[in-house]
Amino acid sequence: MLDVAPIPAFRDNYIWLIRSARDPRAVAVVDPGDAAPVLEWLASEDLHLHAVLATHHHADHVGGARQLVEATGAAVFGPGRERLPVAFTPLGGNDRVSLPALGLEFEVIDVPGHTAGHIAYYGHDALFCGDTLFSAGCGRLFEGTAGQMLASLDALAGLPDSTRVYCGHEYTAANLRFAAAAEPGNADIGDYVRKVTEMRTAGRPSLPSTIGLEKRVNPFLRSRTENVKLSAERRAGRPLPTPVAVFAEVRSWKDMFQ
Numbered sequence: 001m002l003d004v005a006p007i008p009a010f011r012d013n014y015i016w017l018i019r020s021a022r023d024p025r026a027v028a029v030v031d032p033g034d035a036a037p038v039l040e041w042l043a044s045e046d047l048h049l050h051a052v053l054a055t056h057h058h059a060d061h062v063g064g065a066r067q068l069v070e071a072t073g074a075a076v077f078g079p080g081r082e083r084l085p086v087a088f089t090p091l092g093g094n095d096r097v098s099l100p101a102l103g104l105e106f107e108v109i110d111v112p113g114h115t116a117g118h119i120a121y122y123g124h125d126a127l128f129c130g131d132t133l134f135s136a137g138c139g140r141l142f143e144g145t146a147g148q149m150l151a152s153l154d155a156l157a158g159l160p161d162s163t164r165v166y167c168g169h170e171y172t173a174a175n176l177r178f179a180a181a182a183e184p185g186n187a188d189i190g191d192y193v194r195k196v197t198e199m200r201t202a203g204r205p206s207l208p209s210t211i212g213l214e215k216r217v218n219p220f221l222r223s224r225t226e227n228v229k230l231s232a233e234r235r236a237g238r239p240l241p242t243p244v245a246v247f248a249e250v251r252s253w254k255d256m257f258q
């Protein structure tokens with residue numbers, strides 16, 4: 001199992017620290033919006049940062065990359081269709097990123113929607129998906145369309161159920177309040193609410209989730225289910241004939257949801 005630790009940053013971001021199975025001091029980080037907490041972690045455990053993986057260009061995901069490169073000489077990988085504040089190796093769908101120092105390799109998946117060039121990293125039964133898939137939610141559509149985002153989420157939902165999902169933010173509890181409103185009869189959502197409340201009360205991250213769990217509780221992966229479709233149609237006040245129309249309605253509903 002891939003050894004991954006969360007480094008909390010800002011209010012609710014997670015920078016994911018990936019350890020090598022081969023060399024206990026060799027690590028990579030995903031989406032370092034802030035360098036300070038990463039440098040602190042590296043120093044406290046005497047770790048060597050070999051690589052920075054970026055999923056998209058937002059500052060809370062890449063703002064610390066330049067400082068980390070200057071401090072450690074780490075190689076940076078990122079979305080080939082976006083600009084980052086640091087030199088990086090551009091990646092796109094079906095590329096593979098190899099981290100020889102860690103003995104790890106990840107597959108790159110194009111997941112446009114939150115941003116136009118957003119990518120995700122998949123490998124070793126783990127998915128690093130930035131602001132595309134959240135637990136019980138998904139990213140806002142800042143640059144892409146509902147159709148693009150649904151296709152991106154469908155691609156992620158097609159990964160094995162056991163895949164651990166490392167998202168960019170701790171949004172699970174708030175997302176679940178919306179999930180319960182969007183699909184009131186779903187008992188898995190109630191079970192998950194209890195579990196997440198317990199974890200958060202104990203000060204633990206709710207992440208990682210798994211693809212299998214997300215398929216059961218995440219309304220954005222459930223646009224094709226009758227219950228989510230009915231809820232969306234009730235809110236829209238009209239029939240929603242396609243999964244994209246259902247998804248778009250659920251997404252805009254969530255944007256307004258308090």
Ligand SMILES: [Zn+2]
Nearest residue numbers: 056058114131
């Ligand atoms: Zn973002």
